[in-house]
Amino acid sequence: MQDLLFDFISKYVSLTEEEKNAIISLDIFHSAKKGTTLLKEGQKTKYSYFVLKGCIRTYYIIEGEEKTTAFYTEMEGLTPYCVKSDNPSEYYISCIEDTILIVSNSDMEVEINGRFPKFETMCKILSEELLAKERIDFDKFKTSSPEQRYLNLLQSRPDLIQRVPQHQLASYLGIKPQSLSRLRARILEKK
Amino acid sequence: MQDLLFDFISKYVSLTEEEKNAIISLDIFHSAKKGTTLLKEGQKTKYSYFVLKGCIRTYYIIEGEEKTTAFYTEMEGLTPYCVKSDNPSEYYISCIEDTILIVSNSDMEVEINGRFPKFETMCKILSEELLAKERIDFDKFKTSSPEQRYLNLLQSRPDLIQRVPQHQLASYLGIKPQSLSRLRARILEKK
DNA sequence: ATAATATCTTAACTTAAGTGAACGTTTTTA
DNA sequence: TAAAAACGTTCACTTAAGTTAAGATATTAT
Numbered sequence: 005m006q007d008l009l010f011d012f013i014s015k016y017v018s019l020t021e022e023e024k025n026a027i028i029s030l031d032i033f034h035s036a037k038k039g040t041t042l043l044k045e046g047q048k049t050k051y052s053y054f055v056l057k058g059c060i061r062t063y064y065i066i067e068g069e070e071k072t073t074a075f076y077t078e079m080e081g082l083t084p085y086c087v088k089s090d091n092p093s094e095y096y097i098s099c100i101e102d103t104i105l106i107v108s109n110s111d112m113e114v115e116i117n118g119r120f121p122k123f124e125t126m127c128k129i130l131s132e133e134l135l136a137k138e139r140i141d142f143d144k145f146k147t148s149s150p151e152q153r154y155l156n157l158l159q160s161r162p163d164l165i166q167r168v169p170q171h172q173l174a175s176y177l178g179i180k181p182q183s184l185s186r187l188r189a190r191i192l193e194k195k
Numbered sequence: 196m197q198d199l200l201f202d203f204i205s206k207y208v209s210l211t212e213e214e215k216n217a218i219i220s221l222d223i224f225h226s227a228k229k230g231t232t233l234l235k236e237g238q239k240t241k242y243s244y245f246v247l248k249g250c251i252r253t254y255y256i257i258e259g260e261e262k263t264t265a266f267y268t269e270m271e272g273l274t275p276y277c278v279k280s281d282n283p284s285e286y287y288i289s290c291i292e293d294t295i296l297i298v299s300n301s302d303m304e305v306e307i308n309g310r311f312p313k314f315e316t317m318c319k320i321l322s323e324e325l326l327a328k329e330r331i332d333f334d335k336f337k338t339s340s341p342e343q344r345y346l347n348l349l350q351s352r353p354d355l356i357q358r359v360p361q362h363q364l365a366s367y368l369g370i371k372p373q374s375l376s377r378l379r380a381r382i383l384e385k386k
Numbered sequence: 387a388t389a390a391t392a393t394c395t396t397a398a399c400t401t402a403a404g405t406g407a408a409c410g411t412t413t414t415t416a
Numbered sequence: 417t418a419a420a421a422a423c424g425t426t427c428a429c430t431t432a433a434g435t436t437a438a439g440a441t442a443t444t445a446t
Contacts, residue, residue: 066338073334085327095334121312128319135326136276142333143264143286146369147257149404150433170394178337183433185395190432340434341403361424374403376425381402393442404431414421 005033005104008056012079016126023120030116032106036099043084043097050109054081058103059167062095063175072172075100075164100168150179151187196224196295199247203270207317214311221307223297227290234275234288241300245272249294250358253286254366263363266291266355291359341370342378 006028013019019027033056036042043049045065053060055076062082063072073095076082086093087110117124145153154177158165165173171181179187197219204210210218224247227233234240236256244251246267253273254263264286267273277284278301308315336344345368349356356364362372370378 062334064334064338071338073337074330082330083323083327085331088324088327094331124315124319128315128322131319131322131326132274133279135322135329136274136279138326138329138333139265139273140276140285142329142336143253143255145333145336146264146366147255147262169392171392175337180434181394182396182435186433189395360422362422371404372424373405373426377403380425387446389444389446391442391444393440395440396438398437399435401434402431403433405429406427408425408427410423410425412421412423414419416417416419 005056008079009054009106013126016129017122019122023122026116026119030108030112032108032112033104034107035102035104038099038102040103041096041098042105043093043095045094045096046092048086048090048092049084050087050111052081052083052087052108052110052113053097054106054108055079056104056106058105059100060097060103060105061100061168061172062097063172064095070172071175073176075168075172075176077163077167081106100172145178150177150183151191153177154184154187155191196247199270200245200297204317207320208313210313214313217307217310221299221303223299223303224295225298226293226295229290229293231294232287232289233296234284234286236285236287237283239277239281239283240275241278241302243272243274243278243299243301243304244288245297245299246270247295247297249290249292249296251288251290251294251296252359252363253288254363255286261363262366264367266359266363266367268354268358272297291363336369341368341374342382344368345375345378346382 009027010019010024036058042053042060043051053076055078057078059075059077061072061076062074063070065071074082082097084093084095084097085091113127117127144156148156157173157177168176170184174181174184177184200218201210201215227249233244233251234242244267246269248269250266250268252263252267253265254261256262265273273288275284275286275288276282304318308318335347339347348364348368359367361375365372365375368375
């Protein structure tokens with residue numbers, strides 16, 4: 005299971021056994037059942053989450069309605085905004101499937117970064133890369149219609165459409181569940 | 196002018212005179228006239244841009260139409276996706292106003308980071324912070340209607356509405372220029 | 387196993403965005 | 417400075433998303 009992590013890390017930096025052991029000794033591997041809420045609106049946290057296996061999502065409750073804005077699956081992770089800003093979180097994080105997670109807190113990261121500069125370099129590369137990707141995704145979203153967004157998703161993350169409930173997908177695409185149903189029917193008709 | 200940069204940096208790390216001089220000697224300060232294109236679709240680049248004064252935008256040309264997806268103003272910057280991915284750029288970058296920029300290339304950054312670890316730490320903090328912010332912005336976009344997005348922008352970046360042409364604002368909001376006109380008229384009526 | 391709840395789809399109607407065109411205004415550029 | 421191009425607004429029409437409601441499944445909890 006830990007190999008999943010080390011395989012991932014090896015794409016960015018190579019770790020010695022000592023470094024691997026230091027990471028393992030942090031006791032950051034956790035598993036969580038489907039439906040578990042990791043973070044609630046209004047809470048503050050210092051934890052970051054990285055998915056080894058399974059799927060988590062972020063969602064808001066706006067005027068009583070759940071709005072799912074992101075999914076994180078294998079080898080994806082997030083540091084909630086409130087970790088950086090010290091404000092209470094505006095969103096919830098919960099598990100869509102039984103999930104194996106790495107949960108790290110910011111003090112822990114400071115310590116590891118101090119001991120192994122290599123690790124800090126990796127985090128820098130990773131977050132710069134993710135920022136660039138996130139901006140591209142946002143651009144794509146802005147320049148597409150809901151239908152195009154759905155077709156894009158079908159191409160780029162077909163697994164999501166299978167593993168995620170439709171009404172959560174809908175808000176992820178920026179529309180209502182009814183509109184997603186209709187839009188899919190429309191696409192089938194066209195074929 | 197350089198003070199703008201050092202004031203900004205001082206929010207994250209404190210630099211010695213030696214470090215400041217090292218930065219100045221890199222000769223990274225440039226000015227560009229309104230309308231200058233910094234990067235074209237199809238080009239590869241190793242340059243990152245940081246705005247000290249003025250405004251730049253990223254835009255795509257999709258089926259003959261310009262789609263503006265982002266604006267960067269004072270103390271904001273971007274590293275084009277192609278710097279990280281080594282693919283040709285899918286978008287253009289150009290100056291909306293006469294602009295004073297910091298232009299840095301990735302080799303330069305590697306060198307500075309090697310010499311001053313402090314600098315690498317700052318870049319890591321900055322990009323993690325920006326990633327978290329970008330995700331929040333994307334969430335906000337997904338969960339809002341075009342009208343709400345416009346009202347949001349009016350609150351959060353009122354300067355943009357003044358300094359940027361309407362048709363560029365429109366695609367930034369994910370709609371057509373005609374729709375932005377209409378939407379503004381609608382808002383005025385309501386008052 | 388059954389009741390309760392959540393989810394998905396369909397439909398009719400409303401609202402707002404997309405489209406194509408016209409027109410006046412501003413900005414460029416030759 | 418005159419002509420050309422770009423820009424912003426309005427309008428009528430089309431298309432698609434939002435809304436409300438109902439019914440059919442599927443899932444969860446007791």
